[in-house]
Amino acid sequence: MINLTYKGSEGRVSLSEDGEELGYLSFRLLPKQSIGIAEHTVVNPAHQGKGIAGRLAAAFFEHCREEKLLVRPVCSYIVAYMQRHPELSVLISSVDKDL
Numbered sequence: 758m759i760n761l762t763y764k765g766s767e768g769r770v771s772l773s774e775d776g777e778e779l780g781y782l783s784f785r786l787l788p789k790q791s792i793g794i795a796e797h798t799v800v801n802p803a804h805q806g807k808g809i810a811g812r813l814a815a816a817f818f819e820h821c822r823e824e825k826l827l828v829r830p831v832c833s834y835i836v837a838y839m840q841r842h843p844e845l846s847v848l849i850s851s852v853d854k855d856l
Contacts, residue, residue: 759816768793770816772809779804782813782835786826792850793817793826795835814838821848 760771766788771781780800784793795817800809814835821828827850830836839845 780809794829795832798834
């Protein structure tokens with residue numbers, strides 16, 4: 758199950774199965790600029806190679822679309838994910854357009 762939680766401006770998308778967290782994506786909000794900064798994507802080593810990071814990224818981008826947030830991809834996985842999914846380029850914040 759994918760969960761999205763907030764603690765102030767800090768956000769986290771996590772994927773759990775049978776009570777075990779398989780991975781998470783952490784992000785920070787800049788509400789005045791309507792930007793979500795994707796900081797880290799972490800997958801439990803026992804579950805790497807199963808598409809978990811991609812599911813976390815997809816959930817993060819879905820949330821950004823719903824909330825009308827632009828994305829500042831700091832996390833290297835999110836940068837690579839956006840390069841593989843050019844349709845997401847409309848979500849890149851203007852200061853990050855050269856990615």
